[in-house]
Amino acid sequence: MLVFNAYVDGFNLYMGALKGRPELKWLDLVAFCKAARPDMQLGKIYFFTASISERYAGDDAPRRQEKYLRVLANQGIEVVRGKFRKDMRRKMLVTTDRTRVIQPPMPKLFGLTQYALDESARSAAPGAPKALVFDVEEKGSDVNLASYLLRDVFTKGLDAALVISGDSDFVTPLRMSVEAGVDVLLLVPRKKLHSEYLRRAVTNLNHISQEELVRFQLPKLFVSPSGRHIVRPKSWN
Numbered sequence: 208m209l210v211f212n213a214y215v216d217g218f219n220l221y222m223g224a225l226k227g228r229p230e231l232k233w234l235d236l237v238a239f240c241k242a243a244r245p246d247m248q249l250g251k252i253y254f255f256t257a258s259i260s261e262r263y264a265g266d267d268a269p270r271r272q273e274k275y276l277r278v279l280a281n282q283g284i285e286v287v288r289g290k291f292r293k294d295m296r297r298k299m300l301v302t303t304d305r306t307r308v309i310q311p312p313m314p315k316l317f318g319l320t321q322y323a324l325d326e327s328a329r330s331a332a333p334g335a336p337k338a339l340v341f342d343v344e345e346k347g348s349d350v351n352l353a354s355y356l357l358r359d360v361f362t363k364g365l366d367a368a369l370v371i372s373g374d375s376d377f378v379t380p381l382r383m384s385v386e387a388g389v390d391v392l393l394l395v396p397r398k399k400l401h402s403e404y405l406r407r408a409v410t411n412l413n414h415i416s417q418e419e420l421v422r423f424q425l426p427k428l429f430v431s432p433s434g435r436h437i438v439r440p441k442s443w444n
Contacts, residue, residue: 208246208247208248209246209247209248209366209367209390210247210248210249210250210366210367211244211247211248211249211250211365211366211367211368211369211390211392212250212251212252212253212359212365212367212368212369213236213240213243213249213251213252213253213368213369213370213371214253214255214352214355214356214368214369214370214371214372215236215252215253215254215255215371215372216255216348216349216352216370216371216372216374216377217254217255217256217348218255218256218257218348219371219372219373219374219396220371220372220396220415222396222397223373223395223396223397223415224396224397224415224417224420225396225420228417228420229442229443229444230421230443230444231417231420231421231424232271232275232443233275233424233425233427233439233440233443234420234423234424234425235423235424235425236252236254236279236282236284237249237252237282237283237284238423239419239420239423240252240369242419242422242423243369243392243394244367244369244392247366247367251285252279252282252283252284252285253284253285253287253352253355254276254279254284254285254286254287255287255289255348255349255351255352255355256272256276256286256287256288256289256348257288257289257348258272258273258288259272267440267442271440271442271443274437274440277431277437278425278429278431278437281429281431281432281433281435281437287348287351287352287355289348289350289351295339295340295341296339296340297337297338297339297340298337298338298340299334299335299336299337300335300336300337300338303321303324303325303327303328303336304321304324305320305321305324308324308338324336349374349376349377352370352372352377353376353377353379353380356368356370356380356381356384357380357383357384360383360384360387360389361387365384365389366389366390367389367390367391367392368384368389368390368391368392369391369392369394370391370392370393370394370409371393371394371396371415372393372395372396373395373396373397373402373405375402375404375405377405377408378402378404378405378408379408381393381405381408381409382407382408382409385408385409385410390410391408391409391410391411392409392410392411392412392413393405393408393409393411393412393413394412394413394414394415395412395413395414395415396414396415397414398414398415398416425439426439427439427444
């Protein structure tokens with residue numbers, strides 16, 4: 208029986224399939240990966256992510272993330288961490304519609320707010336007005352995933368791989384893996400959204416369904432091999 212490793216782009220999985228769906232975040236990755244390739248034996252799972260920071264005082268998101276990562280580690284999954292970088296940048300506005308340019312919407316103020324935005328657009332023409340925003344970017348995870356995959360392909364004789372991501376930056380390492388004789392299944396988190404180049408680069412490409420995510424949830428009380436109890440976050444119920 209062929210043995211496969213799984214390489215999970217945690218941020219892409221979150222943004223494509225889990226964001227806004229807390230009931231799906233307590234995902235049993237081991238069971239999920241095994242079910243994705245039932246004709247093969249699961250070897251190692253690598254989970255590539257970055258630790259999030261508090262956005263405001265009392266923000267519990269970092270603790271929820273760490274709790275889930277502890278579960279993954281106790282399942283034998285190797286968690287490989289990159290980092291988040293937060294910079295201030297000026298970005299062009301897509302629209303100057305007052306109700307859409309800022310959320311929550313800016314006050315109407317007798318039409319003066321919209322007038323000011325329209326005046327800014329006229330001054331910026333033929334370009335577009337720019338807003339000063341925080342640009343948060345995950346650094347390192349994509350390079351780490353590609354590096355681990357190619358290491359296993361060329362130094363460990365990998366038979367097959369499961370890659371969970373929809374990031375088109377992985378086209379080259381995926382194509383190189385297939386050219387080296389590895390059977391690569393790519394699971395894309397966001398339904399019906401992927402690069403055609405990704406499909407051409409791999410052996411097979413499928414999309415993750417919500418039904419699969421519902422099916423493979425961990426028990427609310429996870430018991431580690433050492434007997435420690437890790438309870439699913441209440442806000443994820």
